[in-house]
Amino acid sequence: MKAHGKLLGKPLGKALGKPLGTQNRTLWFWVFVGPFFLGLVLFTYVPLAWSVYLSFFDAHNTVSPTDFVGLDNYASMLRNEAFTDSLVTFAVFSAFIVPTTFVLSLALALMVNRVRRAQAFFRSVFFLPAACSYVVAALIWKLSIFNGVRFGLANTVLGWFGAEQIAWLSTTQPPWYWLVIATVRLWLQAGFYMILFLAGLQRISPTLYEAAAVDGARPGWQVLRHITLPQLRATSVAVTLLLVINAFQAFDEFYALLSDSQGYPPYARPPLVYLYYTALGQEQNLGFGSAGAVILALIIAVVTVGQARWFGLGGKED
Template sequence: MSEVIARTSTGKKQKAASLKPGLWAQIVRYRMSYLFLAPFMLLFIMFTVVPVFTAIGLSFTYYNILESPRWVGLLNYKTLFVNDDIFLKAVGNTLKFAVITGPVGYCMSFVLAWLIHQIPHKYRFFYTLCFYTPAITSGTAVAVVWAYLFSGDRYGMINSWAIRLGILDEPWLWLKDVKTILPVLILVSLWMSMGVGFLAFLAGLANVSREMYEAATIDGVKYRWQELWYVTLPAMKPQLLFGAVLTIVSSLQVFDISVALAGNPSTLYAGHVIMTHLNDYAFVRFEMGYAAAIAVVLFLLMVGLNRFIFNILGDKE
């Protein structure tokens, strides 16, 4: 009797295993879906996955483009964190930059998107265009305007106003003085921070159902800030997460504004960030192995911060 029961249970398990579709069976079954995903996956693998692993491999070599890569192990990373004082200063400047421009730019984007959402629909396009235009303008064009504002002579607009008002006795070298280079770069970056995250917030606000606000009113919500806290923010978690990730990436990848306004290198490396250090070794000195090590450190920094944001705003499910 026990043998019959054992055979029956074994047969049921084999039958269940045969009915359970394998990976290839699922691909065949949903072949049209995989076919539509194929172009994106191919481009993603070719231009994202392969370069990342290539950079990781090159970071353990000495490679100057002219010669074949030569294995040096952890020497590049040891040099970065032990002997390269300029890199450590660039990391400090980048983190200062990210800590200020990231949260402040993120909050500014959401608050402005929320305020624009309160005005009549027919006027929203005009205000959206006004706030979004700096983000789509090239860094070089923006630098021309801000370089005129912060010019170090009497013809600079900020110096001219400050001297007329009696705040300054002589022109201040805003983009050459160590104390003011980084604050100016932070100010310009905040002005340009209304990017894709800003549009994502606008789209998220537009997609919040009116029925949720009506239900909240019945439950006792009376004020706009209560609607924002109890209804809008919970309903916009995907857009908030998307905007946070973009803000982190953009704040850590600052480069154009730093080079255009402060130069490369800046005075005593006061405006030096990780991307300018990477550009220096990759395209000026052509030390690609060392540059790859810098890129890997920046990549790990981005991944770590994004993981932190996912733990805060992401859904555990």
């Protein structure tokens, strides 16, 4: 009997009760995944759990409170006009940025998908802004394009046509600051969602378009409406959900564009900006701010699940 390879007529791995190499694969799995999993737990799940814990306490200037207040922080937050106004700000922001980004990214994907030469180049060019920091992009918009003085690019262009200069970020009637916020967000994220749509377009079978041409379908809107958009349904739902979630989480561009040495103005405060000043501002009310964060997280979850159910995401047809 051979000492290696078999034991009592059976393969050595089976005789030991498990295939050879299983322990090594498990070990290497944790070697690669372990550090990332540990970081996820320490820097994501633990802070989230501690935030929920703080929301039930009167936590002024401390992260280890002892004065339990139950649901008082939640009740006070829901009655707070500043918090409800921040939700209105989000509604206005998302009502514009979600459909606009959706249409722009889909249009870019359709154009890039039709390109036969240098497609990778155009795909990279449109995606490149997604790698830029929101803070850096906001500062470029604030200091170089919409800085409100005659040396800014926007006011320079207006000067060519004899128009007056505009203080873009401090004019509230009309609210020109929305133009600055919306354009920087569009520039930053349209390329990312273009890649998602482009991936969906490349999964559509060319035979569908060939069959449509045989049936007499006209290229353009008719093909887009009856073939392309239905085939992009799953991608469109995913893009819409991501856009709404990202709109809820808007913070960097608002804070970098509108804040100055005197603080943040009373207008255009999305929920995260308001919670930032509540928890980390002069009041240092961590319990109150944590309650608002939990409420915001629940709103995001309800909206996301509601949209997914409304669009039928995860159904049998998907």
